[in-house]
C-alpha cells in the first residue's frame with residue numbers, strides 16, 4: 553500500500569486531469585464527481601479516501617467490501633460504499649446491507665430481486681441503483697445491451713417501486729484505447745437522453761470513465777468517474 557502522502561499527490565494529479573478535461577468540455581468542475589475505487593487494496597485505502605474528504609468509495613466484490621467495511625468501524629455512518637462490479641443474485645442480500653448504491657444492475661431479474669429484498673427489510677426510502685449498459689459491445693463485459701435497455705427500464709420502473717434508478721453506468725471495452733472508449737461513452741450519453749425523453753424520468757447520473765479514459769468520459773458528459781489505479785497505484 554502506498555503512503556498517504558503519495559495518495560494525496562495522486563489525488564492532486566487526478567483533480568488536475570479532471571479540471572483540464574472540464575475546461576476542454578466547457579463544463580463546470582462541480583458537474584463531475586470522483587469515486588475512488590478501493591477494490592483489491594486494503595482497508596487503509598478507504599481511510600485515505602475518507603481522510604482526504606472523499607466520502608464514498610467504490611468496490612467490485614460484495615464479500616471483499618463487506619469485510620473491509622467491518623475492518624473500519626470508525627468510518628461507519630460517514631463513509632458510503634457503492635458496488636461497481638457484477639452482482640450475483642445469491643449475494644444480493646449482503647449487497648443491500650453493505651452498499652448505499654449499486655451501479656451494476658445488469659438484468660431485470662436482479663432488479664426485481666433487489667426490490668423484493670429491500671421491501672422485506674421494511675425500508676421506506678427507495679434503494680438507489682444505476683443500470684449498467686455495455687454500450688461498447690465488449691463480449692467480456694457485463695451490462696444490458698444498448699438495444700435492450702429501454703424495455704428493461706420500462707419493466708423495472710413498473711415492477712420495482714422500492715428502487716430508484718438514478719442513471720446509467722458503463723465500462724469501456726478493454727481493447728481499442730481511448731477512441732473506442734469515447735464512442736462507448738457517447739453511446740451511453742445518447743441512450744440516457746433517449747430514455748429520459750421516452751419515460752419522462754430524470755436519469756442524472758452518467759457513471760463512466762476510469763484511470764485510462766476519464767478525459768474522454770468527461771468530454772462525453774460523465775457525472776461520475778471511477779478511479780482506482782491513478783489514486784492507489786497498480787493492483
Ligand SMILES: *Cc1c(COP(=O)(O)O)cnc(C)c1O
Nearest residue numbers: 589612636762763778779780781
Ligand atoms: C476497477 C474498476 C474501476 C477503476 O479502474 P482503474 O482503471 O483502476 O481506474 C472503475 N470501474 C469499475 C467497474 C472497476 O471494476
